[in-house]
Amino acid sequence: MWRVIWTALVGGLAVLFDTTIVAVALHTLATKLDASVATIQWVSTGYLLALAVVMPVTGWAQRTIGRKRVWMIALTVFMVGSILSSLAWNVESLIAFRALQGVGGGALMPLMGTIVVQASGGKNLGRIMSIIGIPIVLGPVLGPVLGGLILQNLSWPWLFWVNVPVCLIGLVMAALFLPKDPAVTRAHFDAVGFVLLAPGLVALLYGLSNAGQAGGFAQGDVEVPLIGGVILVAGFVWWALRHRGKALLDLQLLKYWPLASASLVQFFSGVSLIGAMLLVPLYFQELRGTSALGAGLILIAQGAGALAVRSFIGRLSDRFGARWLVVTGFFIVLLGTVPFAFADTTTNWVTLIAALFVRGLGLGVVTTPLMTVGFRGLPGPDVPDASIISRVSQQLGGSFGGAVLTVILAGAATTAAATGAHGLSVAAFQQSFWWATGFTALGVALSFLLPASLPAAAPHPGGAGTKTEESAPAAR
Known part of the structure; x- marks a missing residue:
């Protein structure tokens, strides 16, 4: 059991620290890539929105592909996104590669909780979560320190290269220690639920990310996404409650x-x-x-x-x-x-x-x-x-x-x-x-x-x- 838990922790470590490491580097990235403040914010916003698109389909992917396979695919996608981000030649390419990172991270985070809870059989959850929760608590604290040290002593691509060895170790551990996936069957994919929930979450997160600009919540690029997001998510709730057992998420x-x-x-x-x-x-x-x-x-x-x-x-x-x-x-x-x-x-x-x-x-x-x-x-x-x-x-x-x-x-x-x-x-x-x-x-x-x-x-x-x-x- 503990080998599975440590595998999940190592695999998710890069994702948990990545957001805060990059956040402290936005000013440097804007200077190095000759980008405006409004544009460089999409390095974080694009990652966040990709995360929101992928999270809702993770449960379906596990039932269709298998938990171990999805974990290794997502970790590989995150690693490839990290490598490509380090090789970005302009701000547009960096935003695109960060979104690819978000696709991997969006699957890894809910999967980490699933792997840990199911490996424990529901026993000693507090003790186990106290270990898994360490990077969750320390990420916002140590991420800026690590990002600052990298920028002070190395070049900005190392903000992303630092993820690669962690991902490689995580992949090796996953191959060795995660239980083999049993035979899976093609699970029903709730296309209507996905069309409602994923864009709804994206709209909510996009609106909230814009609220920090001048004007706060009283501006069109905040109000319109938030209202649209609430409508879409409410629509998903209505849909999910009417289609028990077939909805994208079991509400x-x-x-x-x-x-x-x-x-x-x-x-x-x-x-x-x-x-x-x-x-x-x-x-x-x-x-x-x-x-x-x-x-x-x-x-x-x-x-x-x-x-x-x-x-x-x-x-x-x-x-x-x-x-x-x-x-x-x-x-x-x-x-x-x-x-x-x-x-x-x-x-x-x-x-x-x-x-x-x-x-x-x-x-x-x-x-x-x-x-x-x-x-x-x-x-x-x-x-x-x-x-x-x-x-x-x-x-x-x-x-x-x-x-x-x-x-x-x-x-x-x-x-x-x-x-x-x-x-x-x-x-x-x-x-x-x-x-x-x-x-x-x-x-x-x-x-x-x-x-x-x-x-x-x-x-x-x-x-x-x-x-x-x-x-x-x-x-x-």
Whole structure:
């Protein structure tokens, strides 16, 4: 079992760090490739949108092709996209190759959850997820540091070459350790559901990615995609509920409260957990004058806090369930965010680094039980769709959180400028961090929706015979 779990972790490692590594390099890429700021943003946006197209079809691909085959194909696609990105000759080619990376990454992320949960047979999920969750927690922290080090000491193509050895090792491990795919049958492909859901997710993520520009949410390239995305996703929900057992995603699984409540909390936690991560490095760079690499190094304190609790939080999750751990974790994140709401240009560095460490403790407490609770008690064949639902919730929540707090910061800066302040003022950051604190308090409240105890095994909400995928080996 552990060989399978480590295989999934190594294979997904490059994807988990790639987004934040590239994010810190956009300015350098714009300079080297002679591209405008608006154009270079598509290096990240194109990757994100490709991710959204592929995620919904991952469950169908597993049932049709086989889990091991899909994993190795997706990892190969991501590696080829990385190699081609490193060889890009202009910004247009880089955007296209990054989208290819996104195709591979979009399949790998939900697959990682499926492989891990089914390999465990549903046992010791907290302990296992505490290991799988390490790069998920550390990616936003260490990714900028690694990206900064590469840009400082090497050329920009190494931002992508660094993925290649990880992918090669992951492919070798997958060939050796992932269970052989059983005989598969051609599963029904829900073309109508795909036409509704994939463009709907793309439109939502595209609209949210544009919200950080001047004008915030009150601009056409934000409002139109968001409205269109909501309509398409609502159309998919209507379609899926009318075609039980044949829809692209089995939304009947949301009748299982642990999964439904975890998905809801994961979405709204994006504002407080991921959104605030955009504010912290900006504060250090804009108000304290640190470099991008310096801000990344300071954030290591948060990663250290997250690592400090990983060794035992998984065991606590397996023993006590999710609710009280997640409530406690969000409260600790709140305590670590409040000092930034009072911070100015003279605030003691030790105080802020200690606050980041406390935030990290809270993130470590929240992540494992929240990743785990939605899978507890689910039959093996239901895990792929549950993993996709969970991953989509995380992706949309993170994008929503980043967009909301970016708009709040920009609005506060505009208000400050009207009073004569220049740039991103102390008041703008303080106001934004107070909003982040309020959203974290909302996370505390929503966490009470999670199950108070470990859920028992749940029958498939859609009834017997609605899935064609094999059960997990441990469940057979």
